[in-house]
Amino acid sequence: MKNSYILGAACTVLFALGNSAAYAAPTYSVLVESDPGGLGNLNYGEFASLTDVKNWNVSSSHFIGQNLFGSGVSVGGYTFDGSKYHVLVESDPGGLGNLNLGTFDTLADLKNWNVSSSHFIGQNLFGSGVSVGGFAYDGSKYHVLVESDPGGLGNLNLGIFDTLTDVKNWNVSSSHFIGQNLFGSGVSLRGFEFDGSKYHVLVESDPGGLGNLNLGTFDTLADLKNWNVSSSHFIGQNLFGSGVSLGGFTVVSSVSVPEPATVWLFSTALIGLIGFSKRRKVA
Structure with missing residues (x-):
């Protein structure tokens, strides 16, 4: 007995x-900005799964605020590192402006824009016509995608940072040129994240306009560096309305799977x- x-x-x-193990799944989120670089609104959208991102089935949304940055400033990237949320904010995107990092202790703090700490990273880090296109943490290091001539035919580069302190001091441990004219004219990278399994980018045509939004998936970091897309998905057209654009893409909860x-x-x-x-x- x-x-x-x-x-x-x-x-x-x-x-x-x-x-x-079977039912654990990451939750995805995006930051959506109206009038990027202007005085518009910042909103938060959440998706229960990657399939929901592909079908743009928003499980919850939250209005964060209006004119949070001031004129000429825009969100350049957004990531969750398993502990805190970090937002890269860029003044004069594509120009010679400043890059700043804002840190939020919790998701609730991000939604209410309660910044726990902020850090000025630098000015004119990239040169004229270059802008941040994505910010991601993959469980080990921080990654920033930098795009020259966003929405044009420019270059895409990847910068890797060993720690958050390195991001703050812009101490790049390694960099990689991914390619030129990867998207075509009028298309720009608007989000980048790692979900514990694969890397994903959101690519937006006519950012701030009525263009298309697409998702590209890469099996490994090496595939991302070589732009070997394992799968791509057309999400939709005119999802936001005129003058609205994505500002960031990340996973907001970690997958918890028992090791074999x-x-x-x-x-x-x-x-x-x-x-x-x-x-x-x-x-």
Whole structure:
């Protein structure tokens, strides 16, 4: 009888672990800005899954505020590093303006624009005609996609930073030229994130206009560097309305999946417990 209880407990726990692994999924979010570089509104949108992003099924949305930055300033990138939320804000995007980092302790703080800390990174970091197109943390390092001639035929580059302090001091550990004229005229990169499995970018034609939004997926960082798109998806046209554009794309919750070794060790311990119980009974 006692053995059946132990075996039942073992099955229950393993079933629960299996279910948690099967149903765990990241949640995605975007920052949407009206009148980018102007005095418009900033909104937050959340999606329950990547499929929902592809179908633009917004599970929840929140108006953050109006004229948060001042004229000529725009969101350049947005990421969650498992602890806090970070937003790159760029004045005079594509020009010679300043780049700043704002940090938020919680998602609620981001929605209410309660900045826990801010840091001035630098001025004219890229040169004229160059702008931040995405900001992502992949569990190890921070990555920034930088685009020359956004919406034009310019270059796309990737900068990698070992720590957040390196981002603040713009200490690039490595950089990579991805390519030129990857999107075509009038198209720009508007979001970049890593969801624990793959890298995704959002590409917007006619940013701030009535253009198309597309999602590109890359299996590995090496694929991103070589622009080897594993899959692409057309999300929609005129999703925001005139004068509105994406400002960032990130995962706001981490996937929690038990490691196979953990499950194996746990199951081994339970089986050992059953064997120990049998030996005691025989004795």
